[in-house]
Amino acid sequence: MSETIFSKILRGEIPCHRVYEDALVLAFMDINPIAPGHTLVIPKEARATLAELSDDSAAAIGRVLPRICRAVMQATGATAYNVLQNNGVGAHQAVFHVHFHVIPKVAPSGPGSGLGITWPVTKPSSEELAAMAQRIAATLAASPA
Numbered sequence: 001m002s003e004t005i006f007s008k009i010l011r012g013e014i015p016c017h018r019v020y021e022d023a024l025v026l027a028f029m030d031i032n033p034i035a036p037g038h039t040l041v042i043p044k045e046a047r048a049t050l051a052e053l054s055d056d057s058a059a060a061i062g063r064v065l066p067r068i069c070r071a072v073m074q075a076t077g078a079t080a081y082n083v084l085q086n087n088g089v090g091a092h093q094a095v096f097h098v099h100f101h102v103i104p105k106v107a108p109s110g111p112g113s114g115l116g117i118t119w120p121v122t123k124p125s126s127e128e129l130a131a132m133a134q135r136i137a138a139t140l141a142a143s144p145a
């Protein structure tokens with residue numbers, strides 16, 4: 001169990017600008033948005049990373065995420081957006097309670113423009129891709145649903 005600033009928000013000990021809540025999910029405005037409308041969607045279950053989340057919480061987020069994306073886009077007028085979910089310090093996670101960022105993309109660059117991405121492409125061979133796919137598939141087959 002991870003005790004974080006989001007646990008305090010969930011308990012009502014610190015305020016948030018709430019946009020959605022159900023039995024398993026809360027969504028609220030990011031306090032330091034990188035674009036107008038930048039929203040966080042979190043499970044009420046306290047888990048640090050997505051891989052640790054229960055199927056029930058994951059399903060609850062999956063059910064509501066598209067609806068929240070539609071609302072953010074409609075409210076902001078943005079036509080493009082990113083959904084970002086960071087896991088681990090190396091992947092830029094700062095708050096160790098699972099959260100999905102819904103981030104309108106409003107300009108190519110600059111403050112408040114939305115997510116800037118570098119996409120460091122590599123060119124693996126077909127054999128390398130097949131070997132990796134086999135490793136991941138075998139791990140999945142061996143792990144319980």
Ligand code: AMP
Pocket residue numbers: 005016029030031032033040085086092093094095096
């Ligand atoms: P990440 O780097 O994916 O862990 O992002 C954590 C996000 O939580 C950042 O975008 C922060 O601005 C946001 N955040 C931290 N504290 C609060 C808070 N009290 N209310 C709303 N958002 C917050």
